[in-house]
Amino acid sequence: MRSANPWKASVAAGILLLAVACGSGGGDGGGAGAAPQKSVGKGEGRVDIIAWAGYAEDGSNDPKADWVHPFEKQTGCKVNTKIAGTSDEMVSLMKTGQYDTVSASGDATLRLIAAKDVAPINTRLVPNYRDVFAGLKMRPFNSKDGQMYGIPHGRGANLLMYRTDKVSPAPDSWQAVFDGAPKYSGKVTAYDSPIYIADAALYLMRTRPALGIKDPYALDTEQLAAAVSLLKKQRQYIGEYWSDYQKEVTAFKGGDSVIGTTWQVIANTAAAEKAPVKAVLPKEGATGWSDTWMVSAKARHPNCAYQWLDWIISPKVNAQVAEYFGEAPANARACRETADPHHCAVYHADDESYYRRVHFWTTPVPQCLDGRTGVKCTDYADWTRAWTEIKG
Amino acid sequence: MSTTSRERGGRARLAALLAPPLLWLILAYLGSLAVLLLSAFWTTDPFTSDVVRTWTTDNFRSVLTTPVYRTVALRTLGTAVAVTLLDALLALPMAFFMARVARGRLRRALLVAVLTPLWAGYLVKAYAWRVMLGEHGIVNAALAPLGLHGPGYGATAVVIVLAYLWLPYMILPIHAALERLPAHQLEASADLGAGTLRTLRSVVAPAVRPALLAGSVFTFSLSLGDYLTVQIVGGRTQLLGNVIASQVTLDLPLAAALSAVPVALVVCYLAAVRRAGALDSL
Amino acid sequence: MHLSRTARIVLGCITATGLALIYLPLLLVLLNSLNTDRSFAWPPSGLTGEWWGRALHSPGAREALWTSLRAGLGATAIALVLGSLAAFAVHRHRFFGRQTVSFLIVLPIALPGIVTGIALNAAFRTVLEPLGIGFGLFTVVVGHATFCVVIVFNNVAARLRRIAPSLAEASADLGARPWQTLRYVTLPALGPALFAGALLAFALSFDEVVVTTFTAGAGTKTLPIWIYENLARPNQAPVVDVVAALLIALSTVPVYVAQRLSSNTAGGRL
Numbered sequence: 001m002r003s004a005n006p007w008k009a010s011v012a013a014g015i016l017l018l019a020v021a022c023g024s025g026g027g028d029g030g031g032a033g034a035a036p037q038k039s040v041g042k043g044e045g046r047v048d049i050i051a052w053a054g055y056a057e058d059g060s061n062d063p064k065a066d067w068v069h070p071f072e073k074q075t076g077c078k079v080n081t082k083i084a085g086t087s088d089e090m091v092s093l094m095k096t097g098q099y100d101t102v103s104a105s106g107d108a109t110l111r112l113i114a115a116k117d118v119a120p121i122n123t124r125l126v127p128n129y130r131d132v133f134a135g136l137k138m139r140p141f142n143s144k145d146g147q148m149y150g151i152p153h154g155r156g157a158n159l160l161m162y163r164t165d166k167v168s169p170a171p172d173s174w175q176a177v178f179d180g181a182p183k184y185s186g187k188v189t190a191y192d193s194p195i196y197i198a199d200a201a202l203y204l205m206r207t208r209p210a211l212g213i214k215d216p217y218a219l220d221t222e223q224l225a226a227a228v229s230l231l232k233k234q235r236q237y238i239g240e241y242w243s244d245y246q247k248e249v250t251a252f253k254g255g256d257s258v259i260g261t262t263w264q265v266i267a268n269t270a271a272a273e274k275a276p277v278k279a280v281l282p283k284e285g286a287t288g289w290s291d292t293w294m295v296s297a298k299a300r301h302p303n304c305a306y307q308w309l310d311w312i313i314s315p316k317v318n319a320q321v322a323e324y325f326g327e328a329p330a331n332a333r334a335c336r337e338t339a340d341p342h343h344c345a346v347y348h349a350d351d352e353s354y355y356r357r358v359h360f361w362t363t364p365v366p367q368c369l370d371g372r373t374g375v376k377c378t379d380y381a382d383w384t385r386a387w388t389e390i391k392g
Numbered sequence: 393m394s395t396t397s398r399e400r401g402g403r404a405r406l407a408a409l410l411a412p413p414l415l416w417l418i419l420a421y422l423g424s425l426a427v428l429l430l431s432a433f434w435t436t437d438p439f440t441s442d443v444v445r446t447w448t449t450d451n452f453r454s455v456l457t458t459p460v461y462r463t464v465a466l467r468t469l470g471t472a473v474a475v476t477l478l479d480a481l482l483a484l485p486m487a488f489f490m491a492r493v494a495r496g497r498l499r500r501a502l503l504v505a506v507l508t509p510l511w512a513g514y515l516v517k518a519y520a521w522r523v524m525l526g527e528h529g530i531v532n533a534a535l536a537p538l539g540l541h542g543p544g545y546g547a548t549a550v551v552i553v554l555a556y557l558w559l560p561y562m563i564l565p566i567h568a569a570l571e572r573l574p575a576h577q578l579e580a581s582a583d584l585g586a587g588t589l590r591t592l593r594s595v596v597a598p599a600v601r602p603a604l605l606a607g608s609v610f611t612f613s614l615s616l617g618d619y620l621t622v623q624i625v626g627g628r629t630q631l632l633g634n635v636i637a638s639q640v641t642l643d644l645p646l647a648a649a650l651s652a653v654p655v656a657l658v659v660c661y662l663a664a665v666r667r668a669g670a671l672d673s674l
Numbered sequence: 675m676h677l678s679r680t681a682r683i684v685l686g687c688i689t690a691t692g693l694a695l696i697y698l699p700l701l702l703v704l705l706n707s708l709n710t711d712r713s714f715a716w717p718p719s720g721l722t723g724e725w726w727g728r729a730l731h732s733p734g735a736r737e738a739l740w741t742s743l744r745a746g747l748g749a750t751a752i753a754l755v756l757g758s759l760a761a762f763a764v765h766r767h768r769f770f771g772r773q774t775v776s777f778l779i780v781l782p783i784a785l786p787g788i789v790t791g792i793a794l795n796a797a798f799r800t801v802l803e804p805l806g807i808g809f810g811l812f813t814v815v816v817g818h819a820t821f822c823v824v825i826v827f828n829n830v831a832a833r834l835r836r837i838a839p840s841l842a843e844a845s846a847d848l849g850a851r852p853w854q855t856l857r858y859v860t861l862p863a864l865g866p867a868l869f870a871g872a873l874l875a876f877a878l879s880f881d882e883v884v885v886t887t888f889t890a891g892a893g894t895k896t897l898p899i900w901i902y903e904n905l906a907r908p909n910q911a912p913v914v915d916v917v918a919a920l921l922i923a924l925s926t927v928p929v930y931v932a933q934r935l936s937s938n939t940a941g942g943r944l
Contacts, residue, residue: 060734617786
């Protein structure tokens with residue numbers, strides 16, 4: 001290198017790599033239109049999993065939480081787990097084709113299906129699917145054209161939590177974190193993700209019917225703009241946006257946050273730590289999440305993957321996961337297996353009327369999910385850009 | 393040995409010495425950066441997040457024209473500068489004391505004390521600060537008798553915590569520079585009748601300046617790309633790192649175009665401090 | 675230079691305050707590892723040894739520690755070789771682009787971790803994956819080594835500048851061949867610098883989160899990644915505190931040894 005200019009070196013290297021990069025063609029989706037598997041054969045001896053923290057525990061973090069080793073013993077499939085922190089991460093990991101199965105949330109599932117990264121599921125090969133709550137079968141976030149693309153794992157609602165000593169009267173509406181936010185200025189919290197826009201849309205759906213929002217995940221440009229302006233207004237009163245469990249518990253316990261969205265498990269933990277909090281499902285209903293185990297279209301160990309799917313929703317294991325993670329199990333028979341006999345009642349697992357009020361996370365797509373055809377809806381990329389703009 | 397063959401031998405030895413590190417850095421590092429930069433000119437299928445290889449400059453245009461990116465970039469730059477200044481302010485007297493005032497055992501103990509926290513784990517330290525800065529944390533408890541209130545979570549907290557995390561990176565180079573300063577040079581200055589201030593200005597300052605800049609390379613650039621601390625104590629603020637991180641899996645080309653901003657800032661900064669000889673005192 | 679007594683006292687006070695500020699959060703970590711409360715809440719509601727017991731019997735933490743050690747050692751070894759070679763080249767030879775070399779070496783650490791991380795990630799995916807090499811410990815080591823080179827380079831280069839050239843000349847005059855001079859004169863003199871550089875490089879690798887996140891594959895969990903994941907798990911926060919407290923305690927040993935070895939020099943350079 002003769003020149004003292006570092007850029008020349010980078011340009012040279014760039015040209016070199018240009019050849020390499022361009023040579024390795026784009027993702028053309030190998031499993032396009034793959035048919036569901038016909039049968040489950042002998043296990044391949046291994047399965048590679050992408051999961052949320054707490055979904056595939058092998059006892060290494062908490063010796064009492066171990067449902068991976070019994071699976072390995074029973075099936076001979078060695079489990080390799082990659083923990084993903086966000087739905088986006090799950091999507092990008094699945095694109096590598098190195099994983100067999102993923103516990104995707106509703107804000108990822110449609111993207112995976114559209115990109116043909118996951119294969120349709122033959123539910124007959126998963127005997128325990130029979131016992132899954134009817135409210136979780138054939139939903140827009142886990143199926144397409146009447147074909148299931150995954151096995152439901154569990155669900156939960158995004159509740160409204162508040163400090164009983166700081167917030168009065170007890171709120172029963174999301175109004176408390178939107179139009180009523182100034183009252184708790186600096187102490188309001190919200191979930192740090194573009195999908196939170198749906199919470200604002202849900203509130204607008206009830207308070208401003210003129211906007212014509214039918215589904216909080218199907219927003220046209222104008223409706224999205226209304227949600228964004230509501231969230232921008234809310235931002236002035238936000239203390240912090242939360243993304244992980246730990247942050248939320250400390251914030252409510254310490255009094256840094258007094259009102260905002262939460263998950264049932266966070267409310268329970270905070271209450272167990274003697275923080276004076278309560279969580280409610282407001283009258284407008286709420287957004288929520290439901291996770292689905294999906295199988296990669298390029299799965300190298302499909303038989304082990306199917307065995308894992310059946311294992312993870314088997315009554316006993318589903319109960320264990322649900323209690324460890326803090327969610328409502330998907331398998332109705334799991335409710336009899338929980339260590340805490342009230343678990344299903346606390347999480348409303350078998351209360352379909354409760355979950356009818358919950359709008360589960362669904363990936364926003366250009367084809368409006370509410371059936372409108374004359375207009376194009378905003379997609380997740382739009383939502384992400386909007387979220388960056390909201391946070392300012 | 394004739395001059396030419398000797399020169400050739402020297403050249404060969406130089407090539408042998410340089411080839412492995414340069415090959416590594418160019419292939420593994422510059423190559424990677426080039427791949428990233430290249431992908432900034434591609435686009436993404438909005439729904440599947442697959443990268444589509446069609447040439448476009450849209451990503452750069454949106455980075456340059458979207459107001460929110462400009463605000464975030466400026467905020468990030470401000471944070472990095474504030475962290476660097478705060479660290480310099482703390483590190484200078486501490487390094488001076490450690491290198492020129494403390495003696496023997498104390499000196500060694502102080503160095504160990506400054507180096508040890510580097511091992512404690514970045515995340516754990518950030519979370520510890522989260523607890524301290526909380527509404528009922530010790531910061532507020534300590535300030536309450538003075539009638540003051542801590543900064544809470546937000547931009548100020550981010551500056552404090554980042555300054556805390558990178559402080560050793562500032563102390564070490566300054567300490568090394570001060571320690572290298574020969575005692576006789578300081579004495580000579582005093583013998584020539586220079587007062588303490590004069591000595592500080594004309595003997596100590598020139599020696600410390602490159603080291604200070606070297607330390608600032610760390611504090612500045614580490615702050616520029618941080619996104620975890622912001623998540624932990626940032627409240628509702630976001631920095632460039634957060635914006636990039638939120639786009640990485642969704643729209644890699646846009647994330648790559650956004651990455652060009654801190655890269656450009658750091659390269660400019662490095663080029664500036666290189667003139668001051670800072671890269672030799674790292 | 676004569677510093678007045680007042681000036682010395684003031685400097686001492688600032689240093690003491692600075693150190694107190696440095697150690698306050700660390701003390702809090704230690705305290706929280708004994709806190710009965712599970713979520714870092716302040717003030718602690720009581721003391722318990724439960725977390726220590728759980729952490730010491732946590733195979734996850736042990737495995738992550740082992741992975742981190744291997745990643746750190748691998749990266750440090752590569753950095754030692756590459757960093758020393760580059761330092762020798764820059765010290766011994768005058769050539770065009772000499773400045774560029776030091777610029778290039780410092781770049782990986784100067785660029786934000788997230789940029790380095792996603793750049794390596796993108797490159798590994800386009801270049802390594804078609805070759806059938808997946809993400810794993812190997813990719814982590816490559817990533818870490820890249821930004822560790824600069825640490826070794828700086829330490830060795832600084833030391834080389836200080837070794838009197840007369841030493842090598844004397845060795846040559848006494849009839850030593852170049853490699854003998856290297857083996858018996860230069861390398862021993864470099865020893866402390868190599869050790870200090872290696873130690874800092876190792877520490878840097880040991881505590882790296884961001885680049886690791888983007889370069890580690892399934893099942894490759896370094897200690898910081900383990901910590902990150904466990905902060906998102908219910909009720910694991912105090913166990914993480916125990917691990918951190920242990921690390922702080924254990925790290926004083928190598929740091930102290932490094933100081934002893936390098937005696938009157940600064941000991942470690944970044």
